Amino acid sequence: MAGPPQPLDVASTKFDTLSLAFADDDAASGVLHLKLNRPKVVNAMNMQMWVELTRAFELVELDPSVRAVVVSGEGRGFTSGMDLDVFAQMQKVAMDESCEGRKRERLMRVIDKFQQIISAPEKCRVPVIAAVHGPCIGAGVDFITACDLCYSDVSAIFSVKEVDLAIIADVGTLQRLPKLVGERQAKELAFTGRNFGGLEAEKLGLVLKALPDHEALMNHVGDVAKSIAKKSPLTIRGIKQTIHYQRDHSTADSLQQIRYHNAAVLYSDDLVQAVGALMNATEPTFRSD
Numbered sequence: 001m002a003g004p005p006q007p008l009d010v011a012s013t014k015f016d017t018l019s020l021a022f023a024d025d026d027a028a029s030g031v032l033h034l035k036l037n038r039p040k041v042v043n044a045m046n047m048q049m050w051v052e053l054t055r056a057f058e059l060v061e062l063d064p065s066v067r068a069v070v071v072s073g074e075g076r077g078f079t080s081g082m083d084l085d086v087f088a089q090m091q092k093v094a095m096d097e098s099c100e101g102r103k104r105e106r107l108m109r110v111i112d113k114f115q116q117i118i119s120a121p122e123k124c125r126v127p128v129i130a131a132v133h134g135p136c137i138g139a140g141v142d143f144i145t146a147c148d149l150c151y152s153d154v155s156a157i158f159s160v161k162e163v164d165l166a167i168i169a170d171v172g173t174l175q176r177l178p179k180l181v182g183e184r185q186a187k188e189l190a191f192t193g194r195n196f197g198g199l200e201a202e203k204l205g206l207v208l209k210a211l212p213d214h215e216a217l218m219n220h221v222g223d224v225a226k227s228i229a230k231k232s233p234l235t236i237r238g239i240k241q242t243i244h245y246q247r248d249h250s251t252a253d254s255l256q257q258i259r260y261h262n263a264a265v266l267y268s269d270d271l272v273q274a275v276g277a278l279m280n281a282t283e284p285t286f287r288s289d
């Protein structure tokens with residue numbers, strides 16, 4: 001009988017629009033750095049990037065050595081948003097069908113696929129941290145609102161840009177942004193499509209902290225990610241699941257969920273490691289799975 005599948009080394013996979021590498025080029029760090037990598041167009045998200053983002057997050061699920069993911073942009077910024085060619089391709093998908101009902105259904109399926117990709121950080125088994133510098137426009141805002149944590153530097157420029165294309169943002173911003181910054185503030189940003197910087201994003205709660213420059217940003221995010229990667233992966237997964245559950249459920253339901261969850265996983269090897277390390281004033285060592 002064949003044994004279990006061997007873990008994949010996600011960082012060894014080559015992409016055309018992304019770059020992946022472990023922090024310090026060491027898988028033992030547990031921190032995978034995923035960069036949007038189309039710098040000539042400020043990392044505009046073309047169809048290939050959408051496909052490769054899907055694959056990258058699939059690989060993260062299969063590589064137990066990954067304990068945290070940092071997402072940033074190569075070059076001058078995080079992303080200039082959706083590549084305009086994507087809109088042309090979406091229109092072509094719909095126009096190839098003569099039946100109006102099927103045409104609308106095709107378009108709905110395309111939007112659903114984009115929604116799934118944007119939701120990948122939220123659904124990822126490990127924390128995903130966005131590090132934003134320069135432009136973070138349109139789909140970029142969609143993406144960072146689905147990340148667990150987000151930091152920027154003061155150079156960052158954000159915009160819920162879809163309104164200027166006569167489009168209603170439909171892949172996550174209007175669903176997640178109000179929970180982060182409040183309903184009225186989200187409306188103002190979405191109605192106007194105005195630019196706002198890193199310091200305002202920090203004040204609003206879209207980013208946790210606006211660092212003074214790109215180097216400070218990456219150092220800070222790296223430290224946060226490495227700190228998380230040292231914790232029990234089993235516990236980190238439970239924290240992420242529990243916080244997401246409470247967002248959409250009552251307090252009573254959420255308390256019941258955590259009772260069930262901890263009853264199932266509380267008495268783990270990780271608990272023994274953590275208590276032993278605390279008593280002996282040493283660093284615990286946790287399994288990666």
